[in-house]
Amino acid sequence: MGGESAYTFKLFGLMFDWTNVISGLIVCVIVFCVLFGLSRKIQMKPKGGQNVLEWMIDFTNGIVRGQMPASKTGQYSFFAFVLFIFIFVANQIGLVFQFGWDGHELVKSPTADPVVTLTLSLVVMSLAHFAGVAEYGFKGYVKSYVKPFALLLPINLFEEFGNFLTLGLRIFGNIYAGELLLKLLASLAFSHGPLTMIVALPLEIIWQGFSVFIGAIQAYVFVTLTTVYISRKVSEE
Amino acid sequence: MFAQSVLAESNGLYIGDMLFYIISFVILMLLVKKFAWKPVVKMMHDRAEKIANDIDSAEESRNEANELAQKRQSELKNSRQEAASIVNDAKQNGETQRAQIVETAQNDAQALKEAAQKDAQQARQDALKGAQNDVANLSIEIATKIIxxxxxxxxxxxxxxxxxxGLGKDES
Structure with a gap:
């Protein structure tokens, strides 16, 4: 954790961080394997895995439908679905694996890294702005910044930037704090032999359970805000 | 300053990481769309359609059944009336036929009776005539013999x- 254990490599003149690359890859693989496994043997009469998958799809579809009119949902339900599953898995993975090797951390929650969460929120905001341009044309999009009157332009600009920043940092803060406390509890457990282990074990269990809850909530919040930002761009206020 | 304090928790602002996440997320989206999302959503859509169709067709077949039942009811009524009229017709036919038969029988009987009477009359006439001749001849012979x-x-x-x-008048 932190800059002192940076474990990076350079490729095409770009800096990569092993921790983020490996954990991101693991999250992608897990998400794909789970969804691939659940979507085998699709039937008219759903059974087992298909039910779970359809429940998840219904859940994210419900989030999207709650924010924008049905005529505008289009591909956003799909984006919201993948985003939700991805962030949910990314939030939980650090609770299961915290894997380090040779003084470097290799696997943790990708969402406990601000670069990753801000990347995600950058993707979301870009999509929202792009959707706004696609919906109203560039002129209409620019005009939306001077509504309801021109004086609000700086506030509107600041709001857009604030949306981008808070969307990414909210999830980072929650997940990072959860992992930090888990690590502190773990170091407490190993600090003074068996006694501290006995004390720390229930605390660790409780905090892990709570982090699972927080991870789910944050994934939900992130996806909800994503659809809110997109729907604000594509529909008249 | 703010950015630095945030980034201190990361291992630094690595553009590579950002690109890696964007690209891997896009690839993940493509894969999920191809293998999981499309078939499932298509199936959900198909199912919704099928259910709607089923509801529609159920309504339709119920209406059809109602119609059929009404038709059957009216047909039953019709056939009952028809049966009654057939029976009536048959009765009437029988009646007229009976009357006809009786009439023809009576006529026949009458004719037979008349013919028989005529025959009998004729026979009697013939017999009387024969007897007349015979008696005439006999009496002539007797008379000749006597006188x-x-x-x-x-x-x-x-x-x-x-x-x-005078003899015939006495007999009849």
């Missing part, structure tokens, strides 16, 4: 005719 005198056959015959007529 040895040839009577005028015509006078004799008139005599016997009057006699026999």
């Amino acid at each position: 040895h005198k040839e009577l005028n056959a015509n006078d004799q015959k008139a005599l016997i005719d009057s006699y026999i007529e």
Whole structure:
């Protein structure tokens, strides 16, 4: 954790961080394997895995439908679905694996890294702005910044930037704090032999359970805000 | 300053990481869309359609069944009436036929009776005629034998005719 254990490599003149690359890859693989496994043997009469998958799809579809009119949902339900599953898995993975090797951390929650969460929120905001341009044309999009009157332009600009920043940092803060406390509890457990282990074990269990809850909530919040930002761009206020 | 304090928790602002996440997320989206999302959503859509169709067709078949039931009811009524009219017709036909048969039988009987009467009349007539002739001849012979005198056959015959007529009147 932190800059002192940076474990990076350079490729095409770009800096990569092993921790983020490996954990991101693991999250992608897990998400794909789970969804691939659940979507085998699709039937008219759903059974087992298909039910779970359809429940998840219904859940994210419900989030999207709650924010924008049905005529505008289009591909956003799909984006919201993948985003939700991805962030949910990314939030939980650090609770299961915290894997380090040779003084470097290799696997943790990708969402406990601000670069990753801000990347995600950058993707979301870009999509929202792009959707706004696609919906109203560039002129209409620019005009939306001077509504309801021109004086609000700086506030509107600041709001857009604030949306981008808070969307990414909210999830980072929650997940990072959860992992930090888990690590502190773990170091407490190993600090003074068996006694501290006995004390720390229930605390660790409780905090892990709570982090699972927080991870789910944050994934939900992130996806909800994503659809809110997109729907604000594509529909008249 | 703010950015630095945030990034201190990361391992630094690595553009590579950002690109890696964007690209891997896009690839993940493509894969998930191809293998999981499309078939499932298509199936969900198909199912919704099928359910709607089923509801529609159920409504349709219920209406059809109602129609059929009504049709059957009216047909049953019709056939009952028809049956009644057939029975009535048959009764009437029987009646008229009976009357006809009885009438023809009566006619036949009448005709037979008349023919028989006529025959009997004829036979009696013939017999009487035969007897008349015989008696006339016999009486002529008797008379000739008795009086040895040839009577005028015509006078004799008139005599016997009057006699026999009186006999026939007595008999009938």
